[in-house]
Amino acid sequence: MKKNAVLYKIGEKVFECPVGLATNVINGKWKLQILNLLSQGACMRYGDLKRGIEDVSEKMLIQHLRELEGDGLIMRRAYGEVPPKVEYSLTEIGKGIIPVIDELRKWGLGFKVTREAML
């Protein structure tokens, strides 16, 4: 590491580049999709997230949720009820990611195809 480098730190992780930090915390196959769903409303339950993200396994979903929580992007709130009820929502830091997702969506919309074109 260079002597007078400016640094970027989240939790215990340190980076020399802001893009490096950002790519690290959103790195994970489903993280942006989780953040995308959470950005669409106030909060979502675990089961809603599971159903909202096709093909994600429970293991990876919970693992990514834990990591996002550890990095301070999302919040977990458990209600002491039976049956259990757990809600996830974006923190203020996490809300800062929304413009990133908006740009991703804009870019992705450019690849729209009609169903007929698929046949």
Place this chain on the structure above:
Amino acid sequence: MKKNAVLYKIGEKVFECPVGLATNVINGKWKLQILNLLSQGACMRYGDLKRGIEDVSEKMLIQHLRELEGDGLIMRRAYGEVPPKVEYSLTEIGKGIIPVIDELRKWGLGFKVTREAML
């Protein structure tokens, strides 16, 4: 897949959500960093990319470059010279990713720390 769903297609990969498509093509530990470097100028040589991304192995670098090329985000131009010279650059599609990186950088800048705070 739902009957009348709108679809998003890149190459042979089909998605139901534009964010899903976008996250898929930038998924890969070093891809955003590659795109970030390429967004800073006209083009870069293989060796420049290798030096510009700390800790990436040649194997993963070339693998990610191939995938980005396959998805149409970057272009590879080889000059028939000895010693070899290969330049990578963003395609028009790839340039659409720049706003995403800009937002990532803005967000990452919020985590700046002084060197003294690290001691």
Place this chain on the structure above:
DNA sequence: CAGGATCCATATTGATACTG
């Protein structure tokens, strides 16, 4: 210089079954 090929190790992801 810009890779390709191979081997080996570790990390990440996935599928299934099970629990409070």
Place this chain on the structure above:
DNA sequence: CAGTATCAATATGGATCCTG
């Protein structure tokens, strides 16, 4: 409902040697 536990598969990483 919201997870855990376990095992299996895939992705990624590193080292070494090789080529046009």
